[in-house]
Amino acid sequence: MVARLLGLAFLFLPISLVTCTTHVVQTNQSWEVVYRDTYVYGVVNKAVILECGSTVPDIYIWSFTKPGTEAIKAVVWDLGKGPRIQKLAETLGKLTVISNSAALSIEKLPLAAHGLFTCQAIYDTEQEPIVYYYYVHLTVRVPVSKPYLLMSDVSPVEGSTMWMRCNLENGTGPVQYVWQHETRTGNVSTIAQGDSSVINVTNVNRNHTGWYRCVASNAVNSESSNRLWLDTIFGPDIPQIDVTPYSMTERGYSALERETVSLLCQAQSNPASQYVWFYNNSQVYSGPQFTITKILRMHTGDYACLAQNTYLNTRSKKTISLTVYCECDL
CATH class of the missing domain: 2.60.40.10 (Immunoglobulins)
Structure with missing residues (x-):
């Protein structure tokens, strides 16, 4: 045999x-x-x-x-x-x-x-x-290698379009991708997932600002990229003016003579706004807070705050009316 x-x-x-x-x-x-x-x-x-x-x-x-x-x-x-x-x-x-x-x-x-x-x-x-x-x-x-994230623009202007790509050197397909967004406060959310290594972001807005990472996975393992910061450029919005002490009349804000009056201007912007103050169309101060000590009746008039985004070369403006009274008029 x-x-x-x-x-x-x-x-x-x-x-x-x-x-x-x-x-x-x-x-x-x-x-x-x-x-x-x-x-x-x-x-x-x-x-x-x-x-x-x-x-x-x-x-x-x-x-x-x-x-x-x-x-x-x-x-x-x-x-x-x-x-x-x-x-x-x-x-x-x-x-x-x-x-x-x-x-x-x-x-x-x-x-x-x-x-x-x-x-x-x-x-x-x-x-x-x-x-x-x-x-x-x-x-x-082949296990997926550690991916790395690319952005077409890491500082996009609000309203523009950009893309993000999760680059992978090695990994047997099919590969699944998960995209995560982390806010300044540390809140993490999933914004997209699927088999595409690219996502498009249309009409970028300021809420897109934050950290981004992608996670690549196949049948063998999962790997996460390092974080990449997306910084949306926007503004300035229409300024908000706060007057201290606060008093209103039919004609606008009011103050008593010899009071100290503070005018604070704030306009959302990235980069931060630069501020210029005008009194009756004449520039009187540069900075967000304009303070007048011992204000007089001659200071009655229109006060305007001009906010400027020097990166975008954009600006916005707001004007208030301030009337100064003597206590003898009350």
């Missing part, structure tokens, strides 16, 4: 090298040929085990077919005197045969091992040998 089995093995070897790619075996009609397909997923630089049946064959031949080719090349064979590892195995990782089995162990799995492994196994029986083909489809996955 052993001699007959060895004779079959030598007959079997050239047949496997020629015909396995078409999944057709030309054997004696009395032989029983069984086919088994399995799918194995490995991770690059990790270990994986490829099984060749649940029992040890009397004779087996492992071969490898690279995707996109039809060539099938021997990797390991054992004709009953122990496994013989072929030179091709060096390109497929640190390959060994697990003792008391025909299973292959591959350590430090390289991307080059992605493809079809075929174990052609012969089991000796009292009646006749049985031939099995174990097709092991090995998919080698």
Whole structure:
């Protein structure tokens, strides 16, 4: 029986090298040929085990077919005197045969091992040998690398359009992306997610200001980018003027003679507004707060605050009327 089995093995070897790619075996009609397909997923630089049946064959031949080719090349064979590892195995990782089995162990799995492994196994029986083909489809996955975030404009002007891209050097697809926004106060929210590495932001506004990061994930792992600051440029808005002490009449604000009156101007803007004060159309002060000590009736008139965004070269203005009374008029 052993001699007959060895004779079959030598007959079997050239047949496997020629015909396995078409999944057709030309054997004696009395032989029983069984086919088994399995799918194995490995991770690059990790270990994986490829099984060749649940029992040890009397004779087996492992071969490898690279995707996109039809060539099938021997990797390991054992004709009953122990496994013989072929030179091709060096390109497929640190390959060994697990003792008391025909299973292959591959350590430090390289991307080059992605493809079809075929174990052609012969089991000796009292009646006749049985031939099995174990097709092991090995998919080698690459973890996603740490992504890095790019913006078309890190300081967009309010109302403009910009894009953000989550760049990834490595990672087996499909890859999913999650986009996160963190406000100045530390509140984090998800603003987009999906399989696209780019998001477009139309009509940028000041609420888009903050930290952004992207998270890339595949079947192996997830990695997050570093934060990138988005600084929306806007303004100035129409100024708000606060008068202290606060007193109103039908004609506007009022004050008593010899009081100290403070006029505070505030206009939302990024960069911060620059302020200029005018009294009856004449410039009298630069800065957000204009204070008049011991105000007199001659100071009655119109006070205007001009807010300027020097980066955008934009400006806005607000005017109030202030009437100064003598206590003798009350």
